Amino acid sequence: MADQPPSGLRPPARLVDIAAHAGVSVKTVTRVLKSEQYVTDEMRERVMRSVAELSYVGDAGAAGLRTRKSGTIGLIIPDVRNGYYSLLTRAIEERLSEQSPTLLLGDSDEEKNQEERYLRTFRQHRVDGLIVLPAGAPSLPDAIREIPTVIVDRTVPSVTHIADHVLADHRRAAGRLVEHLVRHHTLTQVAFLGGDTAISSVAEQERGYQQVIAQARQQAYISAGHRTPDDATAGALQLFRTFTAPFGVFTTNNRMFWGAMGAIARLGLRIPADVLLTTIDSIGEATVTGLRPTQGVIPASEVAARAMELLERRMVDPSSPATTVTVDIDIEFGTTCGCVPFTSSPLMHGSSSR
Numbered sequence: 462m463a464d465q466p467p468s469g470l471r472p473p474a475r476l477v478d479i480a481a482h483a484g485v486s487v488k489t490v491t492r493v494l495k496s497e498q499y500v501t502d503e504m505r506e507r508v509m510r511s512v513a514e515l516s517y518v519g520d521a522g523a524a525g526l527r528t529r530k531s532g533t534i535g536l537i538i539p540d541v542r543n544g545y546y547s548l549l550t551r552a553i554e555e556r557l558s559e560q561s562p563t564l565l566l567g568d569s570d571e572e573k574n575q576e577e578r579y580l581r582t583f584r585q586h587r588v589d590g591l592i593v594l595p596a597g598a599p600s601l602p603d604a605i606r607e608i609p610t611v612i613v614d615r616t617v618p619s620v621t622h623i624a625d626h627v628l629a630d631h632r633r634a635a636g637r638l639v640e641h642l643v644r645h646h647t648l649t650q651v652a653f654l655g656g657d658t659a660i661s662s663v664a665e666q667e668r669g670y671q672q673v674i675a676q677a678r679q680q681a682y683i684s685a686g687h688r689t690p691d692d693a694t695a696g697a698l699q700l701f702r703t704f705t706a707p708f709g710v711f712t713t714n715n716r717m718f719w720g721a722m723g724a725i726a727r728l729g730l731r732i733p734a735d736v737l738l739t740t741i742d743s744i745g746e747a748t749v750t751g752l753r754p755t756q757g758v759i760p761a762s763e764v765a766a767r768a769m770e771l772l773e774r775r776m777v778d779p780s781s782p783a784t785t786v787t788v789d790i791d792i793e794f795g796t797t798c799g800c801v802p803f804t805s806s807p808l809m810h811g812s813s814s815r
Contacts, residue, residue: 473516473607474515479508485507489504490508494512516600533562533563533564534557534565534590535583535586535591536550536565536593537566537567537580537592538550540570541568543714544744552761552765553765556766565586567579571688573599575596576595577599577600580598580600584607589609590608590611593610593611593612595615595620596617597617602620605620605623609776611626611772612625613768614628614662615628616661623783625774627771627788628786629759629789630790631663631666631669632666633789633790634757634789634792635711635741636670636672638740639674642709648708648709650708650709651682652697652700652711654697654712655712663685666741670711687717688716689720690719690720693719697723697724701730702728709736709739714740714741722738738754739754739755740756741758744756754793755800757793758793759788767788
């Protein structure tokens, strides 16, 4: 459970550090950073090279730098519209309200550059801790060395062994849902409709899918790399047109779920008579269609609790070994696989046409 021990938190670079590294005075560094005149191009280049090499991020204000604590925790999530991430944010806020720190929220939208901007802002404001669902920003390892940090839900290679993690067991949950379609519903065609498999949680879900499909000696049908529901609908249409009903679909999150729903509607297919649909997310009941998704639900309150425990420990003991905690994903059976009765809906009782 414990990975390689980190060497402790590294103090952020100061102006005096930049000056010593560049071999100039602190006054010269200040002039360069303020873009003042009377600084040669050679001197400016030398100072800025030191700024980059020491990962200097400046400060939100000298007064803030002199205080013992900022009273803030930074949280970076990939998609504020995602049901699970919203629940997780709320759960973390509830945990923090017991201790009074303010939560600063950033939505990376799965973009490294956007995550980079939030990391820079949080470092400038000297947040007391970070909770990050990473998109892979290059400066994340530097932030981890300066600020107590917990990585949640997924990881990236640059931080796997240097940060505390709280990870949901995506592989096992995906395997259970696919196995349910293959064994309980005896389906011989089950598709995987997913996001970017460079994201570790999506990659783990694909491994769970592949393992069950291989054990059942069936063919794998994979359409991945989608970012939006429209992308997922296009990918699903290509797959679904080659299938013979009934068939199953595993989707990696709510965007993929609604993308599959779009393809099902366009092809005039019925749930669950023609298509049995599963996902991993916290979608809740889709009241417009009367559907209750069969899904893996990550327990947001438990993830928040474990993340805060690790963050508090890291604040007290920066040199303690990096730890990974794994959380099980709950399976909820609903109407989209036919295991629970449903109310009337065109997607369920309409005629099947292609």
